Amino acid sequence: xxSKILIVDDExxxxxxxxxxxxxxxxxxxxxxxxAFSGDEALGIxxxxxxxxxxxVFSDINMPGMSGLELLAKVKERFPQINVSMISAYGDxxxxxxxxxxxxxxxxxxxxxxxxxxxxxxxMIKEN
Amino acid sequence: MIIAIISLILLHYLKRPMGLIKVSPEWVRIFNGGMIAxxxxxxxxxxxxxxxxxxxxxxxxxxxxxxxxxxxKTEDLQHRKGMVYAWLPIIGVEIIQALVExxxxxxxxxxxxxFEAAGVFxxxxxIAMWVNNSKQRKALxxxxxxxxxxxxxxxxxxSLKTQLERQVAQRTKELTNQKNELQHALKDLQxxxxxxxxxxxxxxxxxLTAGIAHEIQNPLNFVNNFSDVSTExxxxxxxxxxxxNKEDAMEILEDVIQNLGKIHHHGKRADSIVxxxxxxxxxxxxxxxxxxxxxxxxxxxxxxxxxxxAKDKSFTxxxxxxxxxxLEKMNVVPGDLGRVLLNLINNGFYAAGEKKKELAxxxxxxxxxxxxxxxxxxxxxxxxxxxxxxxxxxxxxKAKIFQPFFTTKPxxxxxxxxxxxxxxxxxxxxxxxxxxxxxxxxxxxFEIKIPNQ
Ligand SMILES: [Mg+2]
Numbered sequence: 001x002x003s004k005i006l007i008v009d010d011e012x013x014x015x016x017x018x019x020x021x022x023x024x025x026x027x028x029x030x031x032x033x034x035x036a037f038s039g040d041e042a043l044g045i046x047x048x049x050x051x052x053x054x055x056x057v058f059s060d061i062n063m064p065g066m067s068g069l070e071l072l073a074k075v076k077e078r079f080p081q082i083n084v085s086m087i088s089a090y091g092d093x094x095x096x097x098x099x100x101x102x103x104x105x106x107x108x109x110x111x112x113x114x115x116x117x118x119x120x121x122x123x124m125i126k127e128n
Numbered sequence: 129m130i131i132a133i134i135s136l137i138l139l140h141y142l143k144r145p146m147g148l149i150k151v152s153p154e155w156v157r158i159f160n161g162g163m164i165a166x167x168x169x170x171x172x173x174x175x176x177x178x179x180x181x182x183x184x185x186x187x188x189x190x191x192x193x194x195x196x197x198x199x200x201k202t203e204d205l206q207h208r209k210g211m212v213y214a215w216l217p218i219i220g221v222e223i224i225q226a227l228v229e230x231x232x233x234x235x236x237x238x239x240x241x242x243f244e245a246a247g248v249f250x251x252x253x254x255i256a257m258w259v260n261n262s263k264q265r266k267a268l269x270x271x272x273x274x275x276x277x278x279x280x281x282x283x284x285x286x287s288l289k290t291q292l293e294r295q296v297a298q299r300t301k302e303l304t305n306q307k308n309e310l311q312h313a314l315k316d317l318q319x320x321x322x323x324x325x326x327x328x329x330x331x332x333x334x335x336l337t338a339g340i341a342h343e344i345q346n347p348l349n350f351v352n353n354f355s356d357v358s359t360e361x362x363x364x365x366x367x368x369x370x371x372x373n374k375e376d377a378m379e380i381l382e383d384v385i386q387n388l389g390k391i392h393h394h395g396k397r398a399d400s401i402v403x404x405x406x407x408x409x410x411x412x413x414x415x416x417x418x419x420x421x422x423x424x425x426x427x428x429x430x431x432x433x434x435x436x437x438a439k440d441k442s443f444t445x446x447x448x449x450x451x452x453x454x455l456e457k458m459n460v461v462p463g464d465l466g467r468v469l470l471n472l473i474n475n476g477f478y479a480a481g482e483k484k485k486e487l488a489x490x491x492x493x494x495x496x497x498x499x500x501x502x503x504x505x506x507x508x509x510x511x512x513x514x515x516x517x518x519x520x521x522x523x524x525x526k527a528k529i530f531q532p533f534f535t536t537k538p539x540x541x542x543x544x545x546x547x548x549x550x551x552x553x554x555x556x557x558x559x560x561x562x563x564x565x566x567x568x569x570x571x572x573x574f575e576i577k578i579p580n581q
Contacts, residue, residue: 013350013390020357020383062342062437065446065496089345090438111349114356 003125004032004053008042008071009060009087021114022121030125039066043074052079056124058108058117061088061095069098076103083124087112130222131188132170134215138195139163142208147269149207165191182230189223210264214257217250328545329467342434343401347394354394358387400427414557416581418457419465421510425449425501428466432473433499436481445477450502455510459581464553468562471546472514472574473499478537479518479572486519509560509579520568529564554578 007018015035025031034054036042042059046052057075061068072084086099091109099107106120143151143159151159169191172184196219199205199212225243229236236243361380368377400423426449436443480497487495497517504511521529528534532548554560560578 011346011350013354013394016386016390017350017353017357020361020387062434064433064448065444067444070444089342089349110345111352114353 002029002032003055003121004034005121006034006036006042006045006054006057007059008036008039008057008063008068010037010063011060012037014060017112021118025121025125031121038063039068039071039074042071046075046079046082052082054082056083056085056121058085058087061086061090061099069095069102072099072102072104085120129170129173129185131185131192131219131226132166132173134219134222135166135188135192135195136163136170138192138199138211138215139166141211142195142199142205146207147265148272151204155204162191162195185226185230189226192219192223210257210261214254214261217253218247221246221250324545325549328549337435340401340431340435342438343430344398347397347401350394351391351398354387354390358384358391361387401431414461414464416459416461419460419462420457421455421460421465421512422449422451422453422503424462424466425469425503425512426451428469429473429499429501432470432477436474436477443477443481445480445497445499447473447477447498448500450500452503452505452510455503455505458510458578460578461553461557464557465578468550468553468576469501469512469514471550472576473501475546476514476516476518476572479520480516481518483518483569506577509577512576512578513573514576515571515573517571520570520572521564521566522568526564526566530562 007014015033018033018035019026022031022033026033032053034045036045039059042057046054046057057071059068059071066074068086068088072086075082075084080103083105084103085106085108086095086104087108087110088095089110091107096107108117139159139162143156143163145151166188169184169188173181173188175181196212196216199208221243225236225247228239228243361384365377365380365384368380429447429449433445433447436445476499477497480499484495484497487493500513500515502513502515504513525536530547530551532545534547551562554562554576558578558581560576562577563575564572565575566572
């Protein structure tokens with residue numbers, strides 16, 4: 001079964017990077033990626049499908065407008081079944097604890113270590 | 129006898145002062161002697177002793193002759209000339225009468241009436257002269273008095289003048305001292321101002337460092353990620369080529385080419401941020417250069433946001449740049465204008481953040497602070513607006529915000545120099561205008577107009 005993942009980051013080039021990194025998985029059809037460049041856009045995507053097809057959200061924290069932590073809280077409130085992990089340039093304990101307390105599954109730091117990210121996604125695909 | 133009496137009268141007047149003119153004591157002594165002589169002669173003539181009296185008469189003629197001569201010839205007695213002229217006809221008539229009487233009494237008796245008539249005319253002459261003289265004398269005295277008055281006034285003026293000159297000299301000295309002191313104070317102030325400007329720059333640079341670090345970290349992450357993924361792609365490319373999958377190989381190649389473009393782009397981004405930082409920290413050379421205002425605004429909007437965000441983790445805000453792509457590069461001092469934008473944007477985030485805090489205390493957590501920077505090309509140049517949805521500026525404070533050291537921020541939060549420096553940079557540095565409009569509790573908008581240079 002195909003797993004749909006939503007990546008949220010205000011940096012648009014993140015999309016290009018992810019599509020190249022997961023080229024094989026996308027090609028083989030095990031993974032579907034979609035992207036949002038703000039918290040609002042991400043919520044819009046999740047709201048557009050009922051129930052949402054997305055099973056996992058990876059979100060940046062530092063974004064203009066709604067921050068990743070606010071998005072995390074909102075997603076967990078409305079769609080508790082969706083996994084949410086944070087990807088942030090600020091790996092400080094304050095951000096980490098806040099994310100974990102709000103129900104984040106994992107906390108990744110930038111620059112993204114795609115090996116561990118692949119592991120995390122691979123584990124999830126297996127679960128599905 | 130009459131001659132002696134006239135001598136007495138003349139001598140009496142000669143020794144007396146006329147108005148302000150006085151004769152010397154020496155002359156007075158001589159005249160006194162003359163008066164005694166005239167008196168003696170008068171008495172001797174009066175006794176009518178034969179020969180002796182006649183002798184006295186002749187002596188009295190000599191005496192009056194002397195008096196007339198001395199008065200007319202002596203410099204010191206010029207003022208009595210008129211009096212002598214008045215008496216001269218009487219004297220003349222008397223002398224001729226007396227001489228004629230001595231020489232021939234019968235002749236005298238025959239023409240006595242004529243002599244008497246001449247005497248009367250001489251007398252009338254004397255009175256006329258006397259009246260005229262006294263008139264002249266009075267005029268003279270008046271003139272003299274006026275002259276004295278003028279002299280007195282002149283002296284007063286002179287003394288006032290010297291007094292004034294002294295005062296002027298003293299004041300000049302005081303003013304020169306004051307000027308020197310003020311110049312000294314001005315120099316100190318200028319030095320202090322330079323230090324403050326430097327401090328303000330450093331303070332805003334300090335605020336920026338976190339933002340700058342974030343802004344550099346992001347592009348560097350991309351550089352690293354894109355180069356890593358490219359290495360992987362090249363390995364895959366090799367595999368695909370070995371397998372003979374030309375189509376897939378081409379696809380991978382396209383990606384690699386695109387990635388190299390991205391690496392270049394993000395490298396440039398980090399580069400421009402570092403350059404911007406250097407521009408901000410170094411003292412402005414005031415050198416104008418062609419600058420992309422859209423890019424400048426974008427850069428400082430991001431720096432400000434990320435700086436505040438890095439400093440305060442709870443800070444959340446939205447920001448938006450409304451560019452005008454039709455705007456060509458403009459001749460401005462990029463470091464200076466960047467500082468103005470940074471200052472206005474920081475203030476905007478601060479004001480909106482304060483409003484969020486206030487509303488949160490009242491239980492309203494929905495408010496999202498927002499700063500919008502919009503760029504608009506106009507015929508004369510460019511208009512840049514920095515708008516926040518914060519607390520607004522009260523009307524009574526609006527006039528003061530561009531004054532140096534004016535700040536509403538708590539002590540230690542602002543130097544109070546940001547806006548006044550911004551004002552100077554826009555108006556003096558770029559011949560522009562900076563205005564503020566605000567609706568309390570709604571928004572504040574700073575409008576910068578920069579003309580084409
Ligand atoms: Mg971000």
